[in-house]
Amino acid sequence: MRQVWAVLRREYVERVRTKGFIFSTIAIPVLMLGSIGLSAFMAVRAERSERQLALVDFTGRLGEEVADGMAAAGYDIEVVGRDVGMEELDRRVLDDEIEGFVVLDEETLLEGVFAYRSKDSPGRIRRTLLEGVVVETVLEIRLSATETTAGVRELLGGGRLTFERLGEQVSEAEEISGIATGFAGAIILYMSMFLYGAFVLRSVLDEKRNRVVEVVISAVTPGRLMLGKILGVGSMGMTQLGIWAACAALIGLLGVPMLAARLPQADLSRIVELLPGAGALVLLLVYFLLGFFLFASLFAAVGAMCNTEEEAQQANFPVVMLLLIPFMLQMFSIDGRGFAWIDWAALFPFFSPILMYPRAVSGSVEWWMVALSLVFMVLAVGATAWVAGRIYRVGILMQGKRPTLRELVRWVREA
């Protein structure tokens, strides 16, 4: 046990102390949050900061209302008189004095069709907004011309579907939370198993390549060495994930109430409802641990049978596919619904973390499916460790060319 502990500690300390670890621990969440925040910020900013819009109203009835609607949405819009010619407005657009202009005419009043003239096609946000404001204004005017009761006018606010679930009671917030947690969990599982698995491969390969393993193996059995290594890298991964989780919890527990205090008008209770529960987090940990052991042994075996980084990249392919396929399937069925066969594929132990976890937390599969997947995974961890351990034992001391599949089978049989 002391040997496993020594290997574990070495692996852990040597990794956690590197600049790479510290950097990635800080940089990955900063980059992820940053890129989401930045793209949202840029989208809004790009829409707002653009130049002025103009509006010509040939009907004489729509202009003010539409301009007010657009102004309310944050646009700088100027209503120009009918006497300013279209040529003049076109020129102002081409000379970059204004971004573009909206033309409202009789046809708009009849059918809601209107022209927007600009050098650049309007973005989605602007298009939807303009259409919404114009159609609403037209409807308003048309309805007020006829003698309509207030009840019908309310329809303008748009209809709404209210969903009533039969059977088990799940609130809408819970449901959205489940899907969001599942999706985020699938991404975290995919990335962490890939990343930390690759660390194991790297570590095995390095030791084999510089022949330290020959000295180490004179005192430690290959099984213990492999176990210590996997536990060491796993502990490092847990440390990193733990730091991230702690930061997220800190933001959740301190940040949200602070935000709520400063912005009393915003309804933040919904955000709180969307946060994943403790059960979902524990399940994530369970799938991570089982999945990590599963893939780490595979990666260790791949590392042991290769001699160079290039070789390892090729030999790695089947293992990477085992991660990539479920990830793709998950992307096809983000809300955990749709294809029933994917639910069954989620029982395949190598696919389970990425496929079954989101299904489990969004409640789209029966609980026994989840339990079964965990049982399968435990069995698979044992079987994989056994096979990989045998390949590892022979592989780490083997120099020369990479073994063929047939040789691998022989290693497993005879080791």
Next chain:
Amino acid sequence: MSDTAVRLAGVTKTFGDHTAVSDFDLEIPRGTILGLLGPNGSGKTTTIRMMMAILLPDRGTVELLGAFPDFERRARVGYLPEERGVYEKMKVLEQLVFLGEIRGMERKIVRVRAMEWLERLDLGEWADKKVQALSKGMQQKVQFIGTVLHNPDLLILDEPFSGLDPINQEVLESIVLEERERGTTVLFSTHLMEQAERICERVCLISKSRKVLDGDLREIKRRERSGVVALEFEGDDGWLSRLGMTGVERVGYAHHLTLGPRTDGDRILAAAVAEGVSLRRFELLEPSLREIFVRHAGDAPSEPALRAAGGAR
């Protein structure tokens, strides 16, 4: 406990159609220093790797400290592989502590002992530096410390002195001799005959994957005496021809006389005294290891041979 530290019997190892070691027998008594000699590519490293169970022989048996080289035995061995493998990113002291720990030593104890060794080999101030910051020679010394740190019963050193400057070679030689005083069995391979001659009690000569000769160095030399006497004296050398000696050769100040059936050492000595020359030196010459090797293997291990035989391990 058996009195034999290492026993190989009929060991053969082939790689494809290349035979690296062929029908090899060897016994190393406990407490001796044995030099495994031969040109590079002659099978030394393969033999050593089989002793450490890194390679398994195709035929024959390997015994280490009385049994198959399992983990229990190997943990009592200090092994320095031919390739100098180190954890480059690790700090020197921590690397040594790790090596001690996996052999079951207490962390605190290894730390102290490793530090003592580092001081002794002039590496004290490097203890907290990363291994990759050290020169190749220094790394080799660190690795060497790793092999003796846990007071092994048997040291197996593959070319331990290669690549070191003469001063450090001497330091390591003295440590090897010291370990031997402690009762450790030492096996080391080298292609430097002169060095082996200096420190070995026993030698085993290998050439082209076969054992040529092995045994106690002094005994071998006695057996291999060429029957030449080196004679140095002042005065006229005319008396030598009167003795009826056939092979007389001048080497520097000395005369090398090849003894015959009618001219043994005593007769020469008596003649010299009778002649009244003042003797400076009278020595029955023993052949050097190199000469013995050439005599048995047909060609001397030399650097070019090393390169030609190259990669085969």
